[in-house]
Amino acid sequence: MRASTPPVDGWSSPPAGERRTVLLIGLTTLAILAVAFGAMALGVSYFWVVFPVGFGGVLPLVVAYGHRTDGADRDRESATNASAETTSPAAAGQDEALRTLRARYARGELTDEAFETRLERLLETESVANAANRVRRPRSAGDDRGGEGGQRD
Incomplete structure (x- = not known):
């Protein structure tokens, strides 16, 4: 468990290892909205399909991928720290x-x-x-x- 001080304004930035995941989620959300509203502006009648497919399918996959890579990075970092702590x-x-x-x-x-x-x-x-x-x-x-x-x- 990571000890942290509560932020003054109520918002906190993610830990360094999770920033990539947060960035991926933000970019994916932006891409989904851009495609959906772009399709709507072009007069595509089924533009609404982008929302359930994007937010119900694509975004959860991006979140899972991000958490998986963050976990692998944390495991790799902890293994590196553990090997550095043990001396031959x-x-x-x-x-x-x-x-x-x-x-x-x-x-x-x-x-x-x-x-x-x-x-x-x-x-x-x-x-x-x-x-x-x-x-x-x-x-x-x-x-x-x-x-x-x-x-x-």
Whole structure:
């Protein structure tokens, strides 16, 4: 259920997802009236048939189509929001590793150089492919994989 404040003038605009349906309904109504009154102006004796066919048949189909597409848009949006809210275990692990790294740096356990080196290493290994490339890469002289005193993190 959507919480909203009541409008001051008694009228409210439809939610963003339903504006397309409201527009379709308005355009359909305008088209039905234009055809019916146009037929009447041209002297067509059965112009009245446009009203029951248009408002009794065409307009309900447009309304159903609009609500169906609005529902599909809402479902798609909620699925997108739900997938964005759930993080993968790898991303959660990296977030935890980054928090730990920052905490150790804040406590003074790491030097600026050690922090920067480990931060770069952490960011390099965001994906599985990057991590695999990092493991296969030969160690350089300046690469401190063992941490302070040869200990691993």
